[in-house]
Amino acid sequence: MVGGLIAHLTQTAGGIRIQDVRFKGAKGNTMSALLYVPANATAQTRAPGILAVHGYINSRETQDGFAIEFARRGYVVLALDQTGHGYSDPPAFANGFGGPDGLAYLRSLDIVDKANIGLEGHSMGGWTVLAAAAAMPNDYKSMVLEGSSTGKPFAADGTPSWPRNTALVFAQYEEFSTLMWGVDRARDVTKSPKLWAMFGTQGPVEPGKVYGDPAAGTARVLYTPAITHPAEHISHEAIGYSLDWFAKTLQGGAPRPADDQIWFRKELGTLIAFAGFVALLIGTFDGLLEAQMFSRLRLPAVTDGTTPPHHAATGRRWTAALILSAFIPALTYYPAFALAGSFAPPTAFLPQGITNQILIWAVINGLITLALMRFAPRRTARTGLVGQSVVIAVASVAVGYAALWLADLAFKIDFRFWIVALKLMNAKQFVIFLIYLIPFTAFFVVALHVLHRNFSTMETPRLTLYLTNILALTFGFIVLLVLQYGTLWLTGKLFNPLPDPGFVPLSTIVAIQFVPLLAIVAVIATFTWRRTGSSLPGALISGLFVTWYIVAGTATQAAFLGVFSDGAGSLEGHMPN
Numbered sequence: 158m159v160g161g162l163i164a165h166l167t168q169t170a171g172g173i174r175i176q177d178v179r180f181k182g183a184k185g186n187t188m189s190a191l192l193y194v195p196a197n198a199t200a201q202t203r204a205p206g207i208l209a210v211h212g213y214i215n216s217r218e219t220q221d222g223f224a225i226e227f228a229r230r231g232y233v234v235l236a237l238d239q240t241g242h243g244y245s246d247p248p249a250f251a252n253g254f255g256g257p258d259g260l261a262y263l264r265s266l267d268i269v270d271k272a273n274i275g276l277e278g279h280s281m282g283g284w285t286v287l288a289a290a291a292a293m294p295n296d297y298k299s300m301v302l303e304g305s306s307t308g309k310p311f312a313a314d315g316t317p318s319w320p321r322n323t324a325l326v327f328a329q330y331e332e333f334s335t336l337m338w339g340v341d342r343a344r345d346v347t348k349s350p351k352l353w354a355m356f357g358t359q360g361p362v363e364p365g366k367v368y369g370d371p372a373a374g375t376a377r378v379l380y381t382p383a384i385t386h387p388a389e390h391i392s393h394e395a396i397g398y399s400l401d402w403f404a405k406t407l408q409g410g411a412p413r414p415a416d417d418q419i420w421f422r423k424e425l426g427t428l429i430a431f432a433g434f435v436a437l438l439i440g441t442f443d444g445l446l447e448a449q450m451f452s453r454l455r456l457p458a459v460t461d462g463t464t465p466p467h468h469a470a471t472g473r474r475w476t477a478a479l480i481l482s483a484f485i486p487a488l489t490y491y492p493a494f495a496l497a498g499s500f501a502p503p504t505a506f507l508p509q510g511i512t513n514q515i516l517i518w519a520v521i522n523g524l525i526t527l528a529l530m531r532f533a534p535r536r537t538a539r540t541g542l543v544g545q546s547v548v549i550a551v552a553s554v555a556v557g558y559a560a561l562w563l564a565d566l567a568f569k570i571d572f573r574f575w576i577v578a579l580k581l582m583n584a585k586q587f588v589i590f591l592i593y594l595i596p597f598t599a600f601f602v603v604a605l606h607v608l609h610r611n612f613s614t615m616e617t618p619r620l621t622l623y624l625t626n627i628l629a630l631t632f633g634f635i636v637l638l639v640l641q642y643g644t645l646w647l648t649g650k651l652f653n654p655l656p657d658p659g660f661v662p663l664s665t666i667v668a669i670q671f672v673p674l675l676a677i678v679a680v681i682a683t684f685t686w687r688r689t690g691s692s693l694p695g696a697l698i699s700g701l702f703v704t705w706y707i708v709a710g711t712a713t714q715a716a717f718l719g720v721f722s723d724g725a726g727s728l729e730g731h732m733p734n
Contacts, residue, residue, distance in 0.1 A: 160429030165568035167423040168221065172196030173228045175569045178235075179244070182258035186251075189244035190259065191217050191236040191569070193228035197411060198268040205273035205409040206233040206263050208289065208297075210256065212280030212304070214511055214667075214711045215390075216243035216580060218571055222396050222420035223277060229419070230400065231410030232275070235263045239285055239712075244583050247508065247713035250311075253288030254281065260289040264296060273407045276300035277399055279389055280333070287312040290320045297321065298374070299406035301399045303389045304328060306337035308351055315355030321374040323355070324402040326395050328384045330645050332662035342649030347379065371406055378402065385642070387666050391575050393418055424574055430564060431572035431579060434557055435677055438698065439684045441556040445549050446688055454545050456690040467614040467690070468534050478611040479629055481529065486522050487633030493518035494664045495655055508715035511667060512593055512707050519600040526603050533610040539691050550697035554705070576666070577673050580709040590708045597707075598700025605682045605699065606692045613686055626683045630675040634668055641665050674703060 168175060176192040198204035207227050211219040217236040224234045237259040241249025252258060256278075264271050274297045276286035283305020290297055291313055299322035307315030315323070331343035338349040346352060347361040356368050356377045369375035382394045389395045397415040404412060446455055470478045497517035503510045561581055564570055572579040582590055612625050644652045653661045678699045685695035 158433075160426045160431070160433055161564045161568040161570055162426070163429065164423045164426030164570045167419055167426060168193075168225050168569075170225075170419060171229055173225075177569065178262075180258070180262045182240075182246075182252055182255065183261070184252060186240065186246040186258075187244075188240070188246070188255055188258050188262070189217065189238040190262070191224070192266075193224050193234035193236065194268065195228050195231050195233065195411070197231045198233050200267045203268055203270040203409075204231050204233050205275065205403075205407045206235065206266070206269040207275040207277055207403065208256070208259050208263050208286060209234055209236045210239060210254075210259070210276075210278040210282030210285040211237075211242070212278075212282050213249075213663075214242070215279075215282075215576065216578065216710065218573060218578065218580075219390055219576065220277070220279060220282070221423060222391060222418075223399060225420040225423060226396055226400055226418055227277075227403070229411075230404070230413050232403070232407075233263070233266065233269050235259055237285070239282065241713045243580070247585075248716050249712040249714045253292060254285035254311075256285035256287070256289035257292035259285075260293055260296060264293075270409055271296070273298055273409050275403045275407050277303070277403075278305060279303040280305050280386065281311075284311040287320060294319070299323070299371075299376075299403065301326065301402055303395060303399070304331060304333065304337070304386045306351070307355055315351075317355070317357030317369065317377075318375050322369075322371055322376045322402075322406045324378045324380065324398060325352075326380045326382065326389060326398050328386060328389060328395075329381050330383065330385045330642075330649075332386045332645070332651060332666065334650070336662075344381070344649050346381070352379070376406065385645070386662070387576050387669070391421075391424065393421070396420070423570075427570050427572055428574035430570065431574060431577075434560060434572050434579065435680065437560055438553055438557045438702070439681060442549060442553040442685060442694070442698065443688060445552055451545050451549055454542055454549065454689050454691070454694065456688060467536055467616075469614045469617070470534055470611045474534075475611070478533070479625070482608065482611065482629040483632040484636075485525055485633070486518075486630075487637045489521050489525070490518060490634075490637065490668060491654055491661065491664060493521050494667075495660060496521075498660065503714035505715050506592065508589060508713050509593075509708065509711055510714050511711045512589075514664075515667075515707060516593065516596055519597060523600040523603045526607050530603075530607050530610075533607050536610060539689075542689075542691055542693055546691070546693040546697055550694055550701060553698055554701040557702075558705075577670055578710055579706055582705065582709045585713075586708050589713065590704055593708060594700060594704045597704045598697060601678070601696040601699040601703070602693065605678075605696045608682065609686050609692045613683070615687070615690075619687070622687075623680065623683050627676050627679040630679045631672050634671045634675070638665070638668060638672070674706065678703065 174194045178190050178192050182188050209220045209224050217238045224236045227234045238245040240251045240255040241247035276297050278286040283302040301324045303326045327346050329344045334340050334343035338346050339351050340349050356362050362379050364379045364381045368377040380398045400415040494514040497514040501513040641651050682695035
């Protein structure tokens with residue numbers, strides 16, 4: 158409640174109203190967006206408008222820092238869900254990613270000044286607004302591309318006159334420099350011939366210098382902040398460049414200094430709300446455990462003779478178990494994702510490409526864990542707990558889901574920080590959730606059973622046990638990310654163990670989310686085990702929570718009545734976040 162209130166007061170500061178809108182696209186598809194309406198925008202005093210679009214496997218809230226600051230400056234903002242993302246109909250990549258539909262809807266609003274419309278997009282969101290610009294070349298005035306590009310694979314080539322008045326924010330530590338601008342290192346983007354063609358130069362582009370003429374629609378400028386691709390979502394500097402550019406190229410609104418930014422309070426608010434969600438989940442479990450119907454789940458006292466003492470790994474065996482638990486999942490991560498990209502493309506039955514990759518990773522690690530289970534310390538398992546475990550897990554997660562629904566209803570937020578976001582599911586996503594739930598839950602049943610056999614005893618100090626289990630699940634990914642981003646910082650590029658140059662950047666960005674997600678799983682698993690002596694309740698809660706998180710937060714590439722087969726599935730590994 159506290160986090161939601163902080164977020165709400167931030168995103169509605171100055172009388173901004175936020176509306177959850179649905180509208181029909183040109184092909185009858187349902188599109189979803191958040192509409193930010195500043196107090197100055199009325200049918201009598203129309204305000205400039207901005208179409209703001211997230212990148213691949215994100216959603217309309219991901220650009221909320223941009224949307225909040227645009228709205229505070231008097232712009233009407235349509236924060237769009239791309240096709241196949243959030244609550245917009247699948248398949249992803251269809252209909253210009255939804256860009257033309259979004260621009261047409263923004264222009265249809267009687268509070269928008271149609272002569273002053275800007276476009277802003279991050280990564281694949283940049284291709285989305287470029288698709289809108291190509292479809293409606295006279296219906297916008299300027300744009301900002303964040304970590305994006307013109308040209309292949311999905312946008313027309315940039316020229317000195319198209320797109321109109323364009324600012325490019327391209328970070329010095331961009332993971333997608335080769336895909337976007339054909340340079341090996343992002344810091345060399347100024348030397349990209351593709352960029353020269355858009356800026357109309359025959360030599361390196363000077364960052365910060367405005368090329369062309371804003372009055373003629375040919376202005377260009379390059380900004381190169383010292384951040385990464387996903388950090389552009391949450392950068393005061395990147396947002397400030399966008400504010401400056403639209404202030405120069407759009408008329409109307411309410412001018413404010415570019416460094417007058419409050420959006421980060423909203424991020425902190427939704428982070429607090431997310432932490433509260435986790436606490437509510439385990440608190441609900443703890444409360445339900447006191448009910449008579451769950452009495453068999455409660456852990457009997459060790460001294461009553463019904464429950465034998467727990468034994469865990471010790472010495473070198475403990476160290477080996479920790480190393481294997483932490484590093485096998487990280488070592489199998491890229492190969493599993495590559496395998497899924499080749500052999501588990503989106504289909505009508507398994508319609509989410511990223512979810513398929515995570516699923517193959519889970520299956521591989523589940524099988525490895527089963528093979529190594531015989532080396533874990535043996536202990537007497539508690540029996541007859543399946544039915545009660547299922548009911549208490551579903552009830553606990555249902556209470557958490559209700560909390561998110563109420564937060565959306567009262568504050569128009571989801572639970573998130575940066576690219577880590579927990580969203581409500583729509584009806585189609587719920588069906589997809591049911592499809593993926595069983596295999597993901599099976600993975601957690603196996604993985605957490607072995608985790609507790611190796612490390613969990615009632616004699617272990619509480620904090621020590623929590624930290625041990627968190628490290629066992631996350632440390633390998635922490636090391637992987639430190640190595641990748643350390644290499645990026647030192648050399649200007651990620652190290653790539655695979656031949657596909659576009660595969661590792663996206664997979665590495667996805668891996669960032671594994672750390673907080675697996676840490677939450679470790680907390681849930683440890684808490685529930687200490688209350689029950691069984692790994693099963695925590696595994697079931699984790700399966701429900703993680704499947705919900707993944708399915709609601711990624712892209713759906715295949716429609717339910719058939720496979721989306723125009724080649725987009727084969728480009729899965731190239732899609733930037």
